[in-house]
Amino acid sequence: MSQETGIILSFILYLGLMLFVGWFFYKRTQNLSDYILGGRQLNKWVTSLSAQASDMSGWLLLGLPGLAYLTGMGEAFWVACGLALGTYLNWKFVAKRLRQYTQISGNSLTLPDYFENRFRDHSKILRIVSAVFILIFFLIYTAAQFAAGAKLFNTVFGVPYLMGLAIGALVIISYTFMGGFMAVCWTDFFQGMLMFFAILIVPIAAVFALGGTGVTLDKIAAVDPAFLNIMASTGGKMLTVMTIVSSLAWGLGYFGMPHILVRFMAIRSSDEIKPARTIAMVWVLISLAAALFVGVVGRVYLTQTLEGAASETVFMVMVNQLFPTLIAGILLAAILAATMSTADSQLLVTSSAISQDFYKALFRKNAGDKELVLVGRLTVVGVSVLAFILAINPDSSVFKLVSYAWAGFGAAFGPTILLSLFWKRMTKSGALAGIVTGGITVLIWQQLKGGIFDLYEIVPGFILSVIAIVIVSLLDKQPSKEIQDEFESVGVSKI
Template sequence: MFIIYLLAMMAIGLVFYFRTKNLSDYVLGGRQLSGWVTSLSAQASDMSGWLLMGLPGAAYLTGMDSIWIAIGLAVGTYLNWKVIAKRLRVYTQTSGDSLTLPDYFENRFKDNSKILRIISAVFILIFFLFYTSSGFVAGGKLFSTVFGISYIKALTIGAIVIVAYTFLGGFMAVCWTDFFQGIMMFAAVVMVPIIGIKSLGGINETVNAVKSINPNLLNPFVDTKGISLSLIGTISSLAWGIGYFGQPHILVRFMAIKSAKEVKKARMIAMIWVAFSLAAAVIIGMVGLVYLKTPLIGNDSEKVFLIMVSKMFNPVIGGILMAAVLAAVMSTADSQLLVTASSLTEDFYKVLFRKNASEKELVWVSRIAVAIVAIIAYYLALDENSSILNIVSYAWAGFGATFGPTIILSLFWKRMNKSGALAGMITGGITVIVWKSLSGGIFDLYEIVPGFICSVIVIVIVSLLTKEPSEEIKQEFDMVYLKIQEN
């Protein structure tokens, strides 16, 4: 089943290899995504391997207090689709037909110095290296658990497959594989807890079994020792939601949707997917606590879904469900590889080295960049004791604080200028990096919160203290507003 699945993904990459004619096709699919493909590919690339491994593992260890992360993510998903999606789609096309986020920042603020493009591309490279490595770690743990091979061999196999179809087919291959992977992820994450609960005798029996282990696991307001969750801990979990506004691999889906009118349908599909998937992922961890007789210690808890599947199903069905985990891993890693490669090509190579490069040359540079970024991410993933959730949380915070405030204010505040955008991005990114290195007291707060707040404050202050945007920028802002009203 694994081999069939992998061959199918490779075939999709090959199909779109022959359809890719220029850089716009490779990095944005020519802006031709339907509502269904946009919504499912956005959510599949968003949730990644941590939906089926990281979040169930957290619930397995700490119980219902992990629900606060799920709530934060669900609210953040809705606001991102409701507030950002349509406006970003219209603005990126109106403002120089921008292909990447750095491209958009440069065009939005008419930055001839290229500094906005370069700084934003640097932060994309830094944080996506960590994010992509988390996907490789998840893939390595998956192959290692399923086939009983060493982690390094497993990691190598997973990385090669992901790189292969991203290298070949670009954005459309990534989105169409993500579409099918999103369907598989949804089926797997909903099916496993239902069958697990049924095998344990029903909901009441499952709840009573969890209570017998530790009644505190069912209380979302206390930890496993019965101590009330701290305000810092609760805010940190909910704050995952504000990270959505700055995730390049999700925002690029909004930029690529066929029409702004498709956004409403896509939002509805995405919210149904997210609500059921997040709730089911938490339940998997709780059910696994009872279902599995051998306790999972530390980061091994992230294998709870994999082990439950291997025990519940025959090899054919189990193979399909295991492939769903691989789908979750691949759907995010491929998106991150592509966004990073497009930034390196569009925002470094073309800007600094080959301004007149042909479309064919740029496509091949993007493909080479995919391979280079993958090699570095592979190196970072070599430690098999790495926690998927911890790696993701750092990268998530980095993007959320670096780009989130800049995206929101650039779309809704006419007075924002280039200086404010630059200062905000640098402040948000550096705050996350510094805050992460500190611990104790207030520094236990999730680094996205101080990073996001500091970035907003700096953008507003610097924009107000420096020169107003030009009339050209203001007129374009008003034009975008009118187009949004029409849609």
């Protein structure tokens, strides 16, 4: 059996399993709650692993190793620290209260749903503005996942980039279209386990192939003594405070990620949040550390140098050289798993926003569940086509695309989520000001270059969003007694 044939067989088996899961849950999707939130019936294992798999995406196996490969441990290390800290804080402070609040406040199925119910927004402006920003930033984010899948097919099989883009998009569309939230979460659960295994075994195998830890470290030092220095970039250039702050600021993004927060909303009970947090943190810490070492070890293991966007293929090239056919196929399928686990979640959240927050809110207030599920499924197809167009450039950087979308969500929704959960005095006008200020700051800041504008756009976006929420809320009249009583009831909830 040739190398390519074995890998193709592994991919076909893997993709067939994902499509079967989609078909399985298609038969069990009875209403809109099932399609969007799985009837709030996720267990702790599926909640934690699906949340982290959809969080990390193809970025874990392509973007982060590529950054470490190009720049060494410095910047990549601080990005990983920011992500680990953000993950913990999100599970610790947001998960339980969001699960309780979204059910108490009108059984909210989406974030725009929650904002409208939390602030009793009868004008629907919060719902519509939130849905607009979800659509904008998820188009960019989904495009990043499609680009990652296309790079995989191009690197492994020599398939033209455009054809690889089409294959990956078609599979993701198929099972998201069919099965909705439960299909997405269960496929993400399996994909999370596969990603964990793959990212762990590759750097270990490479170190053994190089002759052990000592030899590997000597080779790295010979390439660049600063390569393992967390305070320096390649060539010994010290990292600036702005670079470190920008890298750590990735952690702020978690508080506003709809495709992660929706997992908290869907867990069976808030009592399962704590064990789910433990599972998630073990997965995250080990996976991030392994991803850094893929890039660093790959720098000395690979004989050819990967330039620019090609650095993001370091994991794939190492797998092809290190492992026999079938194992290589399974490990490379992990990249497909990583891209699919995020793209499917993003497509589902976007389809939920369009069906619930545009279609029903503006055009068909009395639309039934079957009609809304159909609209959601058609949205999956429509958004995928737009994301496909955005990802059509083969030089697209997965890291840069994810970075932009991550900042957008973190700044637009992060402060609004946090303050809505923990500040009773927050008002509808404050929430609207926060979402608009954070989102627009990111869109503008990213276009400016030089000096202070080199700071990662999530930092100014997050800060200005918080300021806008606080000032506008304090200038506004106090929330009604009904809203304040509901806020207090969340603290004693047993949901």
